[in-house]
Amino acid sequence: MSPLPPLKALQAFDALGRTGSVALAAADLGVTPGAISQQLRKLEEAVEARLVEHDGRGLRLTPLGTTYHAQIRQGFAAFADAAATLREASADVIVLSCLTTVLGKWIGRRMRDWTALEATARVSLVGSDAEPDLAQGGVDMRIYYGGRRHPPHHAELFVDHIVPVCAPALIEGRHLSGPDDILRFPLLHIAWDPRFGANPGWAEWGRLIGARPPAANLTYGLSGSAIDAALAGQGFVLGQIAFIGPELETGKLVVPFDLRLPLPEPYYLAWNPDSLRKTGARAFHRWLLGEGRAQGLVSAPPSRG
Structure with a gap:
């Protein structure tokens, strides 16, 4: 048998x-x-x-x-x-979906603060450029950019700004007398996915300072990759403030001239209201909104009083 x-x-x-x-x-x-x-x-x-x-x-x-x-x-x-x-x-795992660079360069770096507040809540972080259907239940919350497609339940997190940054070694021993001197160094460009619209680049920043930048030396499809290239000393990048905070604090990246440009649209948080019943989900939701407000204050240009 x-x-x-x-x-x-x-x-x-x-x-x-x-x-x-x-x-x-x-x-x-x-x-x-x-x-x-x-x-x-x-x-x-x-x-x-x-x-x-x-x-x-x-x-x-x-x-x-x-x-x-x-x-x-x-x-x-x-x-x-x-x-x-x-x-x-x-059932009680809170699934947060984000754009890949948002996960790696922003919210993922802040999760230690969350776990210190809510050690019992369980969160799963998913980096994906595809927008999930929150109504299906596989994803509870989503951090996304731009307002062309708003889920029913959403709130603005922050408006980010970009600024020219580089590794200190790139300009070591070089005197930069004005912002236009940045344009003499290799320039790293970020080409966004077309569905997010046009992102401000060196041409827009050049108009801010009244100069015409040359063509970028290298182009990257992800902001995170371009920032990593700048960290490796390959050139200047127009880095998003939200993505370079730790590098600025530790001096791995520097801002010779703090002239910022806003992104055309904000970042948003969307959520499935049914998911807020999960353990710690409401607290996590409030924490994310608070982190967004705090980032908006940091990303805004410094007051010139």
């Missing part, structure tokens, strides 16, 4: 035992009555025992089949319990 009968055969047998007829078992599993009968034959062949018999109206379990079904039912109940355990284990 085979120790492991086919799973489909066991499912057909269990359905017959639960429903009492081949027709109802077929409806329960979404298959044809013929498929049920075929699987029952396979099971009897596998266990080498007679489990079902005709009673004049259809198939029913034999006494041995009834005993066997009681054991099989326990097994399927255990499967159901295991699935429920998994659902319960994942």
Whole structure:
């Protein structure tokens, strides 16, 4: 006798035992009555025992089949319990989706502050450029850029600004008398995904200072990659303040002239209201909004009083 009968055969047998007829078992599993009968034959062949018999109206379990079904039912109940355990284990995980660079260069760096406040809340961070459908339930919250597509529940986080930054070694021993001197160094450009619209670049910053920059030496598709290139000393980048805070604090990046340009649109937080029932979700939601407000103050140009 085979120790492991086919799973489909066991499912057909269990359905017959639960429903009492081949027709109802077929409806329960979404298959044809013929498929049920075929699987029952396979099971009897596998266990080498007679489990079902005709009673004049259809198939029913034999006494041995009834005993066997009681054991099989326990097994399927255990499967159901295991699935429920998994659902319960994942039910309170708060899933936050962000653009890749937003995750790596902004909110991901702040999560230690959150865990210090809410050590019991569990958060899963997902970096994705695809906008999730929050109504489907796989993602609870989303940090996104721009206002062309607003989910029903959303709030503005902050407006970021860009500023020319570089590694200190790039300008070491070089005297920069004015902002236009930056344009004599290699320039790193960031080409955004077209769905986010045009991002301000060196041409726009050049207009701010009344100069015409040369063409950029290198172009990157991700802000994070361009910032990493600047950290490696490859040139100046128009870095978003939100993405370079730690590097500015530690002196790994410097701002020779603090002349900032705002991004055309804000960053937003969207959420599924049903997700706020999860453990710690409301507190996490408030914390994210607070971090956004704080970042907006940091990103804004310094007052010139």
